[in-house]
Amino acid sequence: MNKPLPNSYRQGPDSQGRFGQFGGRFVAETLMPLILEVEQAYEAAKRDPSFDAEWRRLLTHYVGRPSPLWFAERLTSHLGGAKVYFKRDELNHTGAHKINAVLGQILLAKRMGKTRIIAETGAGQHGVATATVCALFDLPCTVFMGATDVERQQPNVFRMKLLGAEVMPVTSGAATLKDAMNEALRYWVANVEDTYYCIGTVAGPHPYPVMVRDFQSVIGEEAKQQMMTAEGRLPDALVAAIGGGSNAMGLFYPFLDDAAVQMYGVEAAGHGVETEQHAASLTKGRPGVLHGNRTYLLQDADGQITEAHSISAGLDYPGVGPEHSWLHELGRVQYVSATDDEALAAFQLCSKLEGIIPALEPAHALAHVIRMAPTLPKDAIVLMNLCGRGDKDIFTVAKHLGVEM
Amino acid sequence: MSRIAAKFAALKAEGRGALVTYLQGFDPDRETSLALLRGLPEAGADLLEVGVPFTDPMADGPSIQRAAQRALKVGATLPGVLELVRAFRAGDDTTPVILMGYYNPILAYGVDRFCTDAAAAGVDGLIVVDVPPEEAGEIEPQAKAAGLDLIRLVAPTTDDARLPRVLAATSGFVYYVSITGITGTRSATAASLEEAVPRIRKHTDLPVAIGFGIRTPQQAGEAARLADGAVVGTALVDTLAASLDEEGKARPETVGLVLEQVRALAGAVRGR
Numbered sequence: 149m150n151k152p153l154p155n156s157y158r159q160g161p162d163s164q165g166r167f168g169q170f171g172g173r174f175v176a177e178t179l180m181p182l183i184l185e186v187e188q189a190y191e192a193a194k195r196d197p198s199f200d201a202e203w204r205r206l207l208t209h210y211v212g213r214p215s216p217l218w219f220a221e222r223l224t225s226h227l228g229g230a231k232v233y234f235k236r237d238e239l240n241h242t243g244a245h246k247i248n249a250v251l252g253q254i255l256l257a258k259r260m261g262k263t264r265i266i267a268e269t270g271a272g273q274h275g276v277a278t279a280t281v282c283a284l285f286d287l288p289c290t291v292f293m294g295a296t297d298v299e300r301q302q303p304n305v306f307r308m309k310l311l312g313a314e315v316m317p318v319t320s321g322a323a324t325l326k327d328a329m330n331e332a333l334r335y336w337v338a339n340v341e342d343t344y345y346c347i348g349t350v351a352g353p354h355p356y357p358v359m360v361r362d363f364q365s366v367i368g369e370e371a372k373q374q375m376m377t378a379e380g381r382l383p384d385a386l387v388a389a390i391g392g393g394s395n396a397m398g399l400f401y402p403f404l405d406d407a408a409v410q411m412y413g414v415e416a417a418g419h420g421v422e423t424e425q426h427a428a429s430l431t432k433g434r435p436g437v438l439h440g441n442r443t444y445l446l447q448d449a450d451g452q453i454t455e456a457h458s459i460s461a462g463l464d465y466p467g468v469g470p471e472h473s474w475l476h477e478l479g480r481v482q483y484v485s486a487t488d489d490e491a492l493a494a495f496q497l498c499s500k501l502e503g504i505i506p507a508l509e510p511a512h513a514l515a516h517v518i519r520m521a522p523t524l525p526k527d528a529i530v531l532m533n534l535c536g537r538g539d540k541d542i543f544t545v546a547k548h549l550g551v552e553m
Numbered sequence: 554m555s556r557i558a559a560k561f562a563a564l565k566a567e568g569r570g571a572l573v574t575y576l577q578g579f580d581p582d583r584e585t586s587l588a589l590l591r592g593l594p595e596a597g598a599d600l601l602e603v604g605v606p607f608t609d610p611m612a613d614g615p616s617i618q619r620a621a622q623r624a625l626k627v628g629a630t631l632p633g634v635l636e637l638v639r640a641f642r643a644g645d646d647t648t649p650v651i652l653m654g655y656y657n658p659i660l661a662y663g664v665d666r667f668c669t670d671a672a673a674a675g676v677d678g679l680i681v682v683d684v685p686p687e688e689a690g691e692i693e694p695q696a697k698a699a700g701l702d703l704i705r706l707v708a709p710t711t712d713d714a715r716l717p718r719v720l721a722a723t724s725g726f727v728y729y730v731s732i733t734g735i736t737g738t739r740s741a742t743a744a745s746l747e748e749a750v751p752r753i754r755k756h757t758d759l760p761v762a763i764g765f766g767i768r769t770p771q772q773a774g775e776a777a778r779l780a781d782g783a784v785v786g787t788a789l790v791d792t793l794a795a796s797l798d799e800e801g802k803a804r805p806e807t808v809g810l811v812l813e814q815v816r817a818l819a820g821a822v823r824g825r
Contacts, residue, residue, distance in 0.1 A: 164687065172687075172688055173685065173687050173688060174656060174683045174684060174685075174688055175611075175683060175685060176611065176612045176682050176683060176685070176706065176708075177685055177705065177706040177707060177708045177710075177711060177719065177730065178612070178706070178708035178709075178710050178730060178733055178734075179710075180685045180687065180710075180711075180715075181708075181710045181711060181712060181715060182710065320615075320618055321608065321609070326609065330609050330610075330611055333611050334611065334612070334613075334614075334735045337612065337733060337734055337735055338732075338733060338734035338735060338738065339733075340710055340733050341733075435660075436657045436660055436661065437655075437656045437657045437660060437683065438609060438657060439609075439611075440683070445657075447657065447661065449661065450630040450631060450632075450658060450661055450662075451607075451631070451657040451658035451659070451660060451661025451662065452607065452608045452625065452657075452658070453608045453609050453657070
């Protein structure tokens with residue numbers, strides 16, 4: 149390799165919010181002062197032990213952390229290769245990893261004196277987590293959600309409303325996650341004085357990618373300790389699904405400098421990466437600028453953003469967090485993909501063998517585990533982030549399996 | 554002297570502010586778009602902003618979002634917009650043309666080559682909405698080398714501490730975004746503008762144009778008197794959109810209706 153490798157993969161981003169060439173702050177001037185204010189507030193909060201203490205208290209007593217590390221014994225013997233472990237973030241309150249970063253961000257918003265919260269959501273998991281924490285802290289909450297996603301994630305839409313949030317269906321573009329994020333940014337520009345934008349993934353303008361990663365790193369930190377207790381050593385490979393990439397970044401980050409640990413980020417291949425119907429930004433996209441950061445994007449030759457497709461609403465995004473783009477170019481993390489059909493098969497297998505109905509997002513990660521584990525020796529260890537539970541997806545899955553409900 | 558500087562100097566001598574119009578390139582098709590550009594100076598537009606269509610216009614309201622969708626549907630691209638400017642320039646060597654848009658199409662084109670080609674096509678300035686001064690290194694050197702002005706937005710949220718930094722990265726004129734919000738959604742009060750413009754003038758000798766939320770001749774007239782120019786975009790795009798047929802195609806009266814509105818705006822800016 150000609151590229152000099154960094155001494156540590158854990159030093160980014162720089163003061164401009166860059167991971168190598170990726171990241172940055174590509175926002176309109178109206179938002180820029182606010183972005184800088186969020187950055188300052190986050191830096192101050194990080195130095196304040198009481199901020200961390202309050203966040204951790206909520207993680208323990210409200211979310212139910214640490215989430216268990218589960219040896220998936222039946223799946224392991226079915227696959228006949230490496231030992232497969234699940235980091236069970238689907239057991240968190242609200243059923244996914246999203247709440248880890250939402251709690252951190254809402255505590256930050258309160259420190260900043262913001263009195264309204266907005267969020268974008270794809271599958272609805274981040275929207276539900278945000279609506280939940282806003283209920284807890286008595287803050288008005290508006291969630292922007294693509295109209296297509298409102299349709300395919302009805303249970304989560306109802307949950308958000310029960311929790312007191314307002315759900316704003318977004319009809320522009322393909323009416324999915326990208327469009328929800330556009331609309332949330334537009335709303336924020338018009339309401340900068342009192343509103344905090346709680347972003348659900350490790351993307352957006354600096355400091356969001358680093359901030360969400362820091363909060364989600366609780367996943368990898370716990371997993372590292374739990375794996376030492378269970379096996380006395382670190383795993384050989386980590387596997388996580390990638391939409392924007394927050395659950396993957398949270399699992400990977402604490403392990404980045406452990407050279408023996410291989411890492412696999414699994415993008416959604418939709419109908420196949422050889423078709424036009426996928427969401428594999430790293431596999432098939434190229435660097436560009438969208439939603440405040442430079443990163444790999446699905447786009448045409450003229451720089452117009454193309455629509456992503458995935459059976460999983462949470463992965464249906466034409467971009468990816470900038471730190472993933474950087475790790476991809478450095479080769480530290482291998483980015484692979486799984487199709488809708490592979491995810492559906494994994495979804496069913498996990499339900500039957502482990503008694504765990506996974507969300508369609510981690511079902512993509514599991515699809516890669518299913519491919520990979522049999523090729524590894526029996527003493528190898530694979531750790532997968534089971535970042536969400538599948539209750540929200542049963543209607544989608546039933547439809548694809550031709551089952552009337 | 555650049556076309557932009559020459560125009561503002563000439564208007565200063567005339568004792569009036571500028572009418573700056575915004576229309577999206579290729580909305581609703583190339584021919585109508587070119588006919589509009591050609592008709593605008595005669596109708597009273599002093600500077601022309603040409604929007605570059607983008608799939609994800611983060612700072613734009615529904616009207617301009619739909620304009621971008623119409624333009625993209627008929628195959629608008631950044632090279633296509635440059636060609637449009639070249640065609641306009643063949644018949645008009647004095648009216649300044651400013652391209653306004655988002656960064657990704659420029660990145661896809663190649664920043665160096667884009668700045669060179671834009672200048673050669675007759676573009677005078679660029680407004681790249683999602684490249685704030687913090688990211689100026691991305692395009693400023695190339696724009697400067699090609700002789701293109703980089704016009705920056707100043708917002709109500711741009712405080713006094715930040716203002717000098719933004720203005721230092723600006724050339725041509727300053728675009729004051731008069732509201733915290735996206736294009737075409739609401740209007741600033743005269744009182745807030747009366748406060749904002751002197752605040753900017755304290756820090757710069759560049760002309761100041763006010764945009765976002767200026768819809769009526771009266772508003773345009775006030776803004777052009779208070780500052781050095783008024784930018785009208787969404788109101789024109791709305792007129793254009795309302796004139797289209799059911800399939801979103803131009804009708805024979807489309808160009809005339811938009812230019813008629815420009816004449817009314819120009820009249821107010823000229824104090825008539």
